[in-house]
Amino acid sequence: MLTTENTSIGFIGTGVMGKSMAGHLLNAGYPVYVYTRTKEKAKELLDKGAVWAATTKEIAEKANVIITIVGYPSDVEEVYLGEEGLVTNGRENTYLIDMTTSTPSLAERIHQEARKKGMFAFDAPVSGGDIGAKEARLAIMVGGDEEIFNQIEPILKIMGTNIILQGKAGAGQHTKMCNQIAIASNMIGVTEAVVYAEKAGLDPEKVLETITTGAAGSWSLSNLAPRVINGDFEPGFMIKHFIKDMSIALEEAERMGLELPGLSLAKSLYKQLADEGLSDRGTQALYKYWNQ
Structure with a gap:
């Protein structure tokens, strides 16, 4: 079971929605490492106690639950499968949760590559906009392994109120x-x-x-x-x-x-x-x- 004692969360992407989402995780007592291309965008979270990571590779090395919400599928591919990527550098038994709206085929590919390394990948895009993110009322649509889903669900519930496993990898997208x-x-x-x-x-x-x-x-x-x-x-x-x-x-x-x-x-x-x-x-x- 993932608890605040045995879980370090990495959060990549602190934009309009990500900033609020990461803030809820901090408020829930989780240690949170953050990475974004522009450090200034993470200042509010750093002031609240989040720890800055200089690269996605550093996030992969320090966190055992990693959440991403970035811009485009190309960004998702780089963050997960690039040279500094999470799958490329991550540890066994790490949970990867991509909350970006991306392509179903890329979600399936990340899931397959993560599985090869003993990692658990989920596509979990959200709806609710900045309001839903601020009020932790996001709808979260999840694709991934049913037998693993219940382990990450409590973390998702910190950010949303309507969390449904839609099916296998890609179903969330x-x-x-x-x-x-x-x-x-x-x-x-x-x-x-x-x-x-x-x-x-x-x-x-x-x-x-x-x-x-x-x-x-x-x-x-x-x-x-x-x-x-x-x-x-x-x-x-x-x-x-x-x-x-x-x-x-x-x-x-x-x-x-x-x-x-x-x-x-x-x-x-x-x-x-x-x-x-x-x-x-x-x-x-x-x-x-x-x-x-």
Whole structure:
């Protein structure tokens, strides 16, 4: 059983969500080693007692549970399988938990390579954005070995409230694709509803009071539409990362012979915003497609 006494956690990626997630682990009493490309981004965690690691290799050498939430599949591949990587330099019986949204095929490959070295790898992407990360209410979608899952579940519960083992390696990433597909078309509807309310001369806040409690209700409508109304386009989840996720989903769909027109439309709209310099804004900035 993994306890605060026998567990050292390595955490790689302290961005919008990772910082809060690592903070919850510190607050739970776990020793936490952190690595990020820019040390300044980890300052708040270091001030709280986290220990800085200079490389991913150092994380692999010091921690027996390692959590990653980085940017792109290429980053995941480098962090796990590169020369300084976690699998490359890790120890037997280390638990590897990648919470990045990445490709199912890469999750399967990491799992296979980790198994060869007696390590346990899980893909565990999350949903809930910056709010869910701050409040430890993330949905966590896990792929990996069922017989090992119960050993890491208590650690995941420190960061989230809805943790489900979806199946074997790669299943977590496939589930996250379902999540992103549902969000993509929903965000079109959310932002169009706000635009319509404004053009009709309605009070958008009053409109939200009504429609969030009816059949139109969704997490995005309740949490992101108010940001739109207040002119807050800071990222809970950046457009550039959403485009990455949608691209993965479309590639996987094509591989399965599946057409997803709603997702294709959403990606094209977000791509236009990215081309106009808004790639670091939150997904709610889709509103700017209609109101520049």
